[in-house]
Amino acid sequence: MTDLFITDEQGGGAARGRRLLPFAAVADALAAEGERRILWLPVFFATGIAIYFALFVEPPWWLGIGAAGMFGGMAVGLGRWPMLRTIAILGAVTAAGFAMVQETRWEHGTPMLQRRLGFAAVSGTVVDIDTLDRGWRIIVAPDAIGGLEASERPHRLRVHIAPSSDILQPGDRVSLKAKLYPVPAQVIPGGRDMQRELYFAGIGGVGYSLGPAHRVDANGGINGGWREWLLRLRTEMTRRINTALPGSTGGVASAVITGKRGTMDESVKDAFRHSGLSHLLAIAGLHLGLVGGFVFFTVRGVLALIPPVALRYPIKKIAAGITLVVLFCYLLISGAAIPTERAFLMNGVVFAAILIDRLRISMRICALAAFVVLFLDPASLVGVSFQMSFGAVVALVAVYETWGSQLAHLFHRGSWLRKIAGYGGAIAVTTIVATFGTEPFAIYHFHQLVLYSPIANVIAVPISGLWTLPWGVIACLLMPFGLERLALVPMGWGIDATIAVAQWVATLPGDIWVMPRLPTAGIIMVALGGCWLCLWQGRWQVWGLCGIAAGLATMLLTRPPDIVLGDFARLLAVRGATGDYYVADTAEEITRSFLAQETGAGLLPWADAAGPLDCSNKDRCIYTASGMRVALLTSAAGLPVVCGTVDAIVAQVPAGFSCRSRIPVLDRIDSWRQGSIALWLSPDRVTLESANASRGDRPWVPHPVSARERARATAPQPDDP
Helix, strand or coil, X not given: CCXXXXXXXXXXXXXXXXXXXXXXXXXXXXXXXXHHHXXXXXXXXXXXXXXXXXXXXXXXXXXXXXXXXXXXXXXXXXXXXXXXXXXHHHHHHHHHHHHHHHHHHHHHCCCCCCCCEEEEEEEEEEEEEEEXXXXXXXXXXXXXXXXXXXXXXXXXXXXXXXXXXXXXXXXXXXXXXXXXXXXXXXXXXXXXXXXXXXXCCCEEEEEEECCCCEEEECCCCCCCHHHHHHHHHHXXXXXXXXXXXXXXXXXXHHHHHCCCCCXXXXXXHHHHHHCCCHHHCCCCHHHHHHHHHHHHHHXXXXXXXXXXXXXXXXXXXXXXXXXXXXXXXXXXXXXCCXXXXXXXXXXXXXXHHHXXXXXXXXXXXXXXXXXXXXHHCHHXXXXXXXXXXXHHHXXXXXXXXXXXXXXXXXXXXXXXXXXXXXXXXXXXXXXXXXXXXXXXXXXXXXXXXXXXXXXXXXXXXXXHHHHHHHHHHHHHHXXXXXXXXXXXXXXXXXXXXXXXXXXXXXXXXXXXXXXXCCXXXXXXXXXXXXXXXXXXXXXXXXXXXXXXXXXXXHHHHCCCCCEEEECCCCEEEXXXXXXXXXXXXXXXXXXXXXXXXXHCCCXXXXXXXCCXXXXXXXXXXXXXXXXXXXXXXXXXXXXXXXXXXXXXXXXCCCCCCCCCCCCCEECHHHHHHHCCEEEEEECCEEEEEEHHHHHCECCCCCCCCCHHHHHHHHCCCCCCC
């Protein structure tokens, strides 16, 4: 693979290469990059995965495998033409990514609930448990569910259970009565697709228990063996941490040890998010790097104090080997999330390099980590964890590859006082670089920009690195002896200080800037531009800045919707003069929170209607914007509407057919069939977009069927004559 992108560079070979590649300057630049060309293989593998998710129809199962085989055969047969062979190799890698995500869909995909089920009796096997402020949230693999055929039953359900429920462990058999719902749909077309996320996790429905959940059998199993033992271990460790450190403090502690943060108060989560400290709650490079460094230097220091060992054995390599084992255990205990997998691979390569005396941190380690993570979980490409994790680390590696020696001289030389100041400076530089690497993805997913994160990180990261995480390691070592409280209590002091920093920075004026929506095409341009800027080292790498700038500029082409109708018309929201949304009282809390996250706007009660929203008639409001008038019907009493008096009708009830041939009419039935519907008003037209239509005919997109159609489909059919 070292000849990737290579054209013959000597004699007649160079001439042939230049004939195949008319732009000789591009060929020379590619040749000058040398071995860095191989860094693009994970990018093309990811491109194949992205193509799968961009489709509007589910492709046939053989497409990815067939394309990979075809391009692979072409690569073998085109050995005499290096450029064509390179194109074939890249095509094979792209097709391999497409085939891997198809295989993942086949392995993990699940039937999705299409309708609400009230008071369903659920029994099954507990797969995993998260502790919450009130009760628990369990993942259960259900048995038969009344009202659902076997082909309609989700493989797994995510259910909130009452605090009065029996104490459960992964692998237990459980019985409960629950109200089950389809997975929450997109609130705004193009927004967060929780249905796709949970589909690839095998979860096809959500709900909450009616009364306590009862353990039927403690001897059940998921897959048995070490997996079940590990799940039980994580659950038990989380409970013991939360017992020693109740409330949000314990939630943060369990987040950085076991990866579970259920007991954390929402206000604390918001403070971490709004201060730029959310990365402290996701076990990633910072955590594994600090834990690895703490273990490595501690073990090496202890061994150095024993002269017979220090003089006879390579204590540096012994310390590196022990650190690898500790980091692997940390990976398993933390749940092996995407950032943790990436961080383990990168840190693991570093400590493995110590074992073979070849220590070098480079972009190749990052490329290897990206390839392995995408190979194990291709669907993670479209998730925020993968994008922000690799956005940060690619930017950091690129900066330190280029200016690492200068930064080391600036921050780590001189007196102790200068070194201490340099430590803070290094954290600030790292935070700024990581912010530039992650903010486009944060804008895409969360639609906001955090300005004061460097201030929070300069204070909070040393607290975590020098106090909180070392005590966390000690707590894990003491846990088998039941003495974890001795370490968890001082660990909690550091966590409380970190929470205080997060809350202080989050309340600073001007910290959060609400950003316009960044389209999917825009974030793709930013990602490819960032790869071009960071993976190449020649002068042409600056072209990547053009891609980044063009991608961010697409935000200027978007604006929030004026009207949103969703969740079977329970959600009705209209944009006010200040940019906040007036939301109908029928909207459920979860859809309200999703709307606030997707728009970055505040939510106002429908009863406080003002400005463009006139609700003098409580059953029929009139919304005016851009010279357009829209009738908003909240009950059947608002019917009928004179078609010529408005430019569109949006109703929480069935609105009939009388006006549909003249103006846009959207009602509860349309919301049920099309998912959430967004409307943009302009002086000359009303633009509509629905969530289901924008996603296409994919397995995770609901396809609701009416009771009449369902009865007709299941009724026995007469024999054909």
